[in-house]
Amino acid sequence: MTEYFLLFLSAAIVNNFVLSRYLGLCIFFGVSKNFHASSSMGLAIISIITMSSMLTWVIEYFILQPLGLYFLRMIVFVVVIAVFVQLLEMVIKKFMPTLYNIWGIYLLLVATNCVILGVPIINSEEHFNFIKSTVNALGSGTGFAIALILFASLREKLQFSDVPKSLEGLGIAFILAGMLALAFQGFSGMIPL
Amino acid sequence: MNLWKEFTKGLIVENPIFRLALSLCPALAVTSNVYNALGMGLTVMFVITCNNMSVSFFRNVIHPKVRVPVYIISIATIVTVAMLVLEAFLPVLFKELGIYLSLVVVFAIILARAEVFAAKNKFIPAMVDGLGMGAGFTIGMVTIGGIREIIGNGSFFGYQLLGSWYHPPLIVVLAPGGFIVIGFIIGALNLSEKRKKEKMEKAAATAGGNI
Numbered sequence: 001m002t003e004y005f006l007l008f009l010s011a012a013i014v015n016n017f018v019l020s021r022y023l024g025l026c027i028f029f030g031v032s033k034n035f036h037a038s039s040s041m042g043l044a045i046i047s048i049i050t051m052s053s054m055l056t057w058v059i060e061y062f063i064l065q066p067l068g069l070y071f072l073r074m075i076v077f078v079v080v081i082a083v084f085v086q087l088l089e090m091v092i093k094k095f096m097p098t099l100y101n102i103w104g105i106y107l108l109l110v111a112t113n114c115v116i117l118g119v120p121i122i123n124s125e126e127h128f129n130f131i132k133s134t135v136n137a138l139g140s141g142t143g144f145a146i147a148l149i150l151f152a153s154l155r156e157k158l159q160f161s162d163v164p165k166s167l168e169g170l171g172i173a174f175i176l177a178g179m180l181a182l183a184f185q186g187f188s189g190m191i192p193l
Numbered sequence: 194m195n196l197w198k199e200f201t202k203g204l205i206v207e208n209p210i211f212r213l214a215l216s217l218c219p220a221l222a223v224t225s226n227v228y229n230a231l232g233m234g235l236t237v238m239f240v241i242t243c244n245n246m247s248v249s250f251f252r253n254v255i256h257p258k259v260r261v262p263v264y265i266i267s268i269a270t271i272v273t274v275a276m277l278v279l280e281a282f283l284p285v286l287f288k289e290l291g292i293y294l295s296l297v298v299v300f301a302i303i304l305a306r307a308e309v310f311a312a313k314n315k316f317i318p319a320m321v322d323g324l325g326m327g328a329g330f331t332i333g334m335v336t337i338g339g340i341r342e343i344i345g346n347g348s349f350f351g352y353q354l355l356g357s358w359y360h361p362p363l364i365v366v367l368a369p370g371g372f373i374v375i376g377f378i379i380g381a382l383n384l385s386e387k388r389k390k391e392k393m394e395k396a397a398a399t400a401g402g403n404i
Contacts, residue, residue, distance in 0.1 A: 019368060020368045021222070022218050022221040022222040022368065022371065023218055023222075023296070024218070025217045025218050025221065026217070026218075026301060029217075071273065071277065072273070074269050074272060074273050074276075074295055074298055075266060075269040075270060075273060078265055078266075078269045078298055078299070079262070079265070079266060079269075082262065082265065113299060114218050114296045114299050117295075117296060117298065117299055118292060118296060121292055121295050121296070122292060125292070164380070165387075166380045166381075166383040166384040166387065167376070167379075167380040167383075168383075170376075170379050171376050171377070171379040171380040171383065172376065173376070174372050174373070174375050174376030174379065175372065175373050175376035175377070177372045177376075178369045178370070178371075178372030178373035178376065179369070181368045181369040181372055182364070182369040184368075185367065185368065185369060
């Protein structure tokens with residue numbers, strides 16, 4: 001039990017996806033302009049990451065490995081995740097229209113994204129078992145959501161401050177993300193793996 | 194002459210990293226030294242060129258409705274080839290680039306060039322466009338890598354540049370430094386663009402005054 005908890009903490013905070021592994025920056029800078037959008041994006045990411053890493057684990061261990069097709073995993077993962085997200089979008093649109101109104105666009109945005117593809121690759125490189133890879137996915141998604149929501153709140157405050165003209169927009173956003181990463185750097189080395 | 198224009202537009206005017214702000218993940222992750230940055234840049238150049246060639250070659254066969262999945266599969270195949278080659282011949286670099294090498298598959302810039310340029314143009318211009326964009330990407334990567342390696346380690350391409358009097362701030366090589374360096378580079382580019390615009394306006398104003 002402790003092992004899984006440590007894995008979760010390590011994926012969520014110590015090796016935070018955005019701030020120490022630099023993945024998912026497009027979403028991180030794109031959707032962090034207001035708090036509400038970023039919190040629903042965070043939820044979408046957590047659920048899709050978890051489901052798609054379970055799916056890719058099953059495919060890897062029951063199809064790719066017995067057939068000796070390990071080297072094809074990139075191609076298979078990308079296609080499977082893209083198809084899965086499309087299907088999920090259709091199902092939600094049909095059966096949960098209110099949820100679709102909140103989530104719809106975010107689902108398609110994350111379909112081919114480095115966060116979603118990154119977790120299955122890490123799982124497969126570390127040879128995690130099913131529960132471990134699910135916990136890792138859940139932790140990584142939570143870490144991404146935490147970073148995204150923190151950053152969105154910071155950027156909302158930033159709108160009222162006086163920034164040098166040439167740093168406005170993306171420039172100051174990057175420097176701010178650097179400061180946030182500096183804070184998260186304090187966690188590094190806390191959990192030896 | 195026209196081909197030359199296709200090549201050079203990717204270098205500065207439409208530089209994928211600084212101008213279009215695309216594919217920033219690798220620009221931060223593997224630029225802590227110049228060697229890794231160069232390796233990543235050349236890999237992306239190879240993938241983008243091959244993908245542009247294949248998309249352009251089959252552009253009349255691919256049905257428009259399924260084009261994006263086809264492009265993604267094509268990119269994933271080329272990346273797998275590139276990974277196998279790197280693993281065989283440059284295993285150290287392969288290990289350093291790690292997961293970011295696999296994630297070349299989802300770089301926005303590669304899919305964007307296939308969609309915007311290669312799907313509508315002939316074979317040779319598509320190839321040249323890929324080469325130019327790849328070269329622009331490599332230039333961006335090496336610039337960021339150079340700045341970070343010189344400030345954060347006092348060396349360039351592994352050679353010690355600054356003497357022992359220099360105590361490098363390690364933070365520039367670590368995660369936070371990457372973000373901050375890119376922030377300042379974007380700021381500097383904005384500033385130079387503003388200066389250029391002001392100069393041109395001034396020139397236009399004086400020319401108008403003379404007439």
